[in-house]
Amino acid sequence: MAVLHVLLVAGLVATSILLLSLLTSIRGVAQWKYTRITLSVILSLGSMTLILLYVVDFLSNSLWGDHVSFDLVRHNLPHLDIYLNLVNIRPVWVYLALTGSYLMICGFYLVASRPILNGLTCLGLLDRVADHKRFSKAVVIPGLLVLGYIAAVSTMLWAVHGGGAAQREPILSLFVPRTFFTDRPNLAELNLRDQVIRKQLSTARNFERKNVILIIVDAVRADRMQVYGYQRPTTPFLAKLLEEKKLRKVRLAAANCPATYCAVLSVLSSRNVEKLNPGNLKLHELLRDQGYKVYFILSGDHINWLDLKQAYGESVDLYFDGTNSKNFSPTDDRLIFEGLDAVPAYDGRASFFYLHLMSAHNLGIRLDQYAKFQPSQKEMYGKFLATYDPQVLSNTYDNAILQMDDFIRQIFATLEQKGYLKDSIVLILADHGQGLGEHGRYGHARYLFQEQIGIPLLIYDQSNVSYANLDFATQVDVAPTVLDRLGLPVPASWEGKSLLRPSGEQYSYHQTLENSASRAVLFKTHGAIYKLMSAPDKTEELYELVSDPAEVNNLIRIADPSLIQKMKELMKDHTDGQ
Secondary structure, eight states: OOHHHHHHHHHHHHHHHHHHHHHHSHHHHHHHHHHHHHHHHHHHHHHHHHHHHHHHHHHHHHHSSSSSOHHHHHHHEEEHHHHHHTOOOHHHHHHHHHHHHHHHHHHHHHHHHHHHHHHHHHHHHHHHHHHHHHHHIIIHHHHHHHHHHHHHHHHHHHHHHOOTTHHHSSSSTSSSSOOTTOOOTTTOOOOOOHHHHHHHHHHHOOOOOEEEEEETTTTOOOGGGGGGSSSOSSSSHHHHHHHHOOEEEEEEOOSSSSSHHHHHHHHHHHOOOGGGOSSSSOOOHHHHHTTTTEEEESSTTTTTTHHHHHHHSSSSSSSOOOOGGGSSSTTTTTTHHHHHSSSSOSSSSOOEEEEEOOOSTTTTOOOOOOOSSSSSOOOSSSTTTTSOOHHHHHHHHHHHHHHHHHHHHHHHHHHHHHTTTTEEEEEEEESSOOOOEEEGOOEESSSSSSSEEEEOOEOOOOOOOOOOOSSSSEEEGGHHHHHHHOOOOOOOOOOOOOSSSOOOOOEEEOOOOOSOOOOEEEEEETTEEEEEEEEEOOOOOEETTTOOTTOOOTTTTSSSHHHHHHHHHHHHHHHHTO
16 A cells, blocks of 8 residues: 555646646746745645645554544544643644744745746746647646556556555545445345344334443453452442442453444444444344434544444434534543433433443543542553653553543433433443553554453343353443343344353454454353464464463463364354455
8 A cells, every 4th residue: 555655646746747837838827926936835735735644644543543534634623732732742832843844845845946947837838739739749648647647546556455445545535434344245135134134123022111321431441440350449430339239240341343433333233343334233223113212422523433423324313422512522521411411301211322431542531630540641641652651651541441430420320310220221331442551552453452352341230130141241242132131132143142141152253453454262161261363464372361361471382272273263254254
């Protein structure tokens, strides 16, 4: 893709030269006293735009492993000051640096514009246009060559990287909405099957019409939560619910994918990554068919970030995310209550809620009142810290978890006040974890170590309900658990298993969304959970997570070959169709 990007840039430069040469061949333009300044301004704007694109793309790929889109930039530009503060950069210095850089580039072009202008004018293209015999040499042939060049580059992009090439090229991706899974084999057949299943299950049924509240917390690791045994009191509210036996926890839960897009869809549609697509049959669609009201209230920009809103489908009665807030920036979790204000009081009609919190994410807004663990900072934690300090990094993340816990407390209080909590089942889980320097890795999306996929999975339900499997689960098990709990049939196309049922021998499949995906299989046996990871370079690692949760001891050279072979075969079952 890098070579093709260079070719595309070269084509744009060639096109610009042709257009400028045509423009400066007009005598009036060539003799105008402001031509040099105008030319310098135009060239400087183009160069500055390209430089800014590289900088922003570097940051976005480092933080979440993907390019930015024009819509994402446009909708979040009003909040630029907030995001700059999050990366410990004062906005005034950025504006001064941008102004200074632009003036320097403009000055360079101003100095160089005289020979450039003279060279372009000497081409005398328009003079030659008057001579129709030389017209093809002057304009048509160069124009056709440039168009042919661009067409050739586009064809190469398509041929080498498939139909989604424009989404992976930094310039083209600005204007092409980023989507996944649209080129999967048998996609139409899978979606048609789901629609048939949905129609079959849409018949009104007698079941326990409890409110279903799904809370997905972004970038939260189970091992940094007090409720999972962490030594610091980072989740006092959840710990209290657990102590009062109002909350259950799955002892080892894992994200099927360490990125929001695929993780959320895995939760809603109970599908492993290789079978995900926006047309999958989803939990809230089935519940709405049974008369549920559906509320999506989400911190973050789910409209422009990979077009998640489109993937959620049309079966949503109230949609409210960070782009709708009038009082807060898109990643400020206080907007959740702004959205909940639009939800009427409970009137006896069962409802489904999907609430998404961003407090622990790199881009989440962190409030001073939760800065309990010191030294810390409000700015973004991770490898972009100006002065890296592991203790500061750890404290900052723990404070973010503490803030998340209190927002969950407030959500419970608000839902109770509105009457929804009394007759409900609440599931709290993360979309993925967050690397804090373990294994030399930061952030999420690109890696499958436990710090990236080890997540909480908590269930708030009546104490007399028995959950047979609280040992091991993944995100695909959430939707089947909800339907089973309500007494509704689970779609045959779903791949997860209800946690109300015994587990027995289990395995799960995990992968990243990069073009060269990393893959992993977790395999549960009696008293052990093995994890086989395969990197794009074919490097393999094997860990036993019960005795080695930090994944320090790689067992790939000493483990039973039959175990490794079985796990490879399980992985192959998921990768063959990709």
